[in-house]
Amino acid sequence: MNADSVKRTGREQGIEQALKRGPQESQHASRAARDAAGRLTARISADDLAEIGYGPVDSPFGTLHGAVTRRGLVRLAFPEEDPDTMLDLLALRVSPRIVEAPRLLEPIERELEEYFARRRRRFDLTLDWALIGAFGRRVLKRTAAIPYGGYLSYGEVAAEAGSPRGARAAGNALGSNPIPIVIPCHRVLRSQGALGGYGGGLDRKRFLLELEGALTPPL
Numbered sequence: 001m002n003a004d005s006v007k008r009t010g011r012e013q014g015i016e017q018a019l020k021r022g023p024q025e026s027q028h029a030s031r032a033a034r035d036a037a038g039r040l041t042a043r044i045s046a047d048d049l050a051e052i053g054y055g056p057v058d059s060p061f062g063t064l065h066g067a068v069t070r071r072g073l074v075r076l077a078f079p080e081e082d083p084d085t086m087l088d089l090l091a092l093r094v095s096p097r098i099v100e101a102p103r104l105l106e107p108i109e110r111e112l113e114e115y116f117a118r119r120r121r122r123f124d125l126t127l128d129w130a131l132i133g134a135f136g137r138r139v140l141k142r143t144a145a146i147p148y149g150g151y152l153s154y155g156e157v158a159a160e161a162g163s164p165r166g167a168r169a170a171g172n173a174l175g176s177n178p179i180p181i182v183i184p185c186h187r188v189l190r191s192q193g194a195l196g197g198y199g200g201g202l203d204r205k206r207f208l209l210e211l212e213g214a215l216t217p218p219l
Helices: 009-017 027-046 083-093 102-116 134-144 152-162 166-176 200-210
Strands: 050-059 064-069 073-077 098-100
Touching: 027 098, 050 073, 050 083, 050 102, 064 083, 064 102, 073 083, 134 152, 134 166, 152 166
Parallel strands: 050 098
Antiparallel strands: 050 064, 064 073
16 A cells, blocks of 8 residues: 555544634544544554654653664654654655654663663664664664673774774764664763763763663762
8 A cells, every 4th residue: 555545534634624723623623633643643554654653752861752663763862852853854864754653662661661770781672773874883883782881982982893093983973873872872981981972961971871880879
């Protein structure tokens, strides 16, 4: 079944017109519109027309925004990141066939909940590396192998990714990690243990390292 075969019913078109008339429309019409939108989303998902599903993911940091493809988790954004910007990039770089599908994010939310509760030390999620270039992929794959409670320096990660003098480039790749926490770029520090940078902010980096026991929280 192709995209042309997904057509709105007359009822769904009527609901859309009613919504355009403004806030004076009845609560019943609004509820019906939400139901119709939900049915349409379900039909698109069921017919495999969507290639990316996105939705909210709870965390101690607030609501994250996640996106998955058929290959796996492709994006996990911190609360302050604009969801529309995330979706625009996905449409440009991966596919414009995107649908809101929170149920697809349930396994991610479950594993993150276990991780934050210290019941999980390794994520079992499949990942989609579509947003990551060749060098960044080498850096982040090496980063993904850093064990829970451990860390490496930027120089060590760069060397193990095949670029011994590429510490700065490795830092840039880590700073643009599209799947933070799950790909644990927080486990990469400056030499002699200084935190360095982090796309989610140094407070979050410190929180994650302390959660894993890599850093001792201040008294």
